[in-house]
Amino acid sequence: MAQSSMKNGDRVGGRVIGDYLVGKQIGSGSFSVVWHARHRVHGTEVAIKEISISRLNKKLQESLMSEIFILKQIVHPNIIRLHDIIEVPGKIHLVLEYCSGGDLFMHIQRHGRVPEGTAKQFMQQLASGLKVLRENNIIHRDLKPQNLLLSTNDNNSILKIADFGFAR
Incomplete structure (x- = not known):
């Protein structure tokens, strides 16, 4: 960089x-x-x-x-x-x-219950991100909906792990 x-x-x-x-x-x-x-x-x-x-x-x-x-x-x-x-x-x-979809916490507040298909997608994306962190011997230590950002505000949104302030 x-x-x-x-x-x-x-x-x-x-x-x-x-x-x-x-x-x-x-x-x-x-x-x-x-x-x-x-x-x-x-x-x-x-x-x-x-x-x-x-x-x-x-x-x-x-x-x-x-x-x-x-x-x-x-x-x-x-x-x-x-x-x-x-x-x-x-x-x-x-x-x-920039993630225009905001964070997962805001998404849940806006839309209420997350449909099972969307939740499955988000969990797969979270697992994929965590796998890469694990492969690099990094632990996030502050995973919560507020630190999971969404690329867009639609059904094709990609989940992104953010805020590595507590990571090691």
């Missing part, structure tokens, strides 16, 4: 991070905010996870470095893809694959 740094004239907190035009906030955690964004040239949709380094203690910084290492190492259709890393003073931005 290529590492980028901010170009002169780019605004953080405005609407631009690296080569990406930042849109609305799509999520947040204890130490991060996730933004929807588009590449300025290609128009590719991405999610940018913005992490304030200053808010992380040494252990959390190590977890972040571990997450980055894992995401750089694994390329699989059922694991969220890391496209780029953009570092600026005090912050690190992980440019990730």
Whole structure:
């Protein structure tokens, strides 16, 4: 993965991070905010996870470095893809694959019961992703519906394992 740094004239907190035009906030955690964004040239949709380094203690910084290492190492259709890393003073931005279907928790809230066929597909995709992690001696340690993202909001959605902050 290529590492980028901010170009002169780019605004953080405005609407631009690296080569990406930042849109609305799509999520947040204890130490991060996730933004929807588009590449300025290609128009590719991405999610940018913005992490304030200053808010992380040494252990959390190590977890972040571990997450980055894992995401750089694994390329699989059922694991969220890391496209780029953009570092600026005090912050690190992980440019990730965008999943327009949101997370599995939101999907269940929206649609209620998941049909058996869909549940079977999701479980097969989850197993496929976990198999690749196991083959690479990685354990996620925080699997839950909120950390399982869906590529689209339709019946052909692909499940993606995300948030490797607790992984080892």
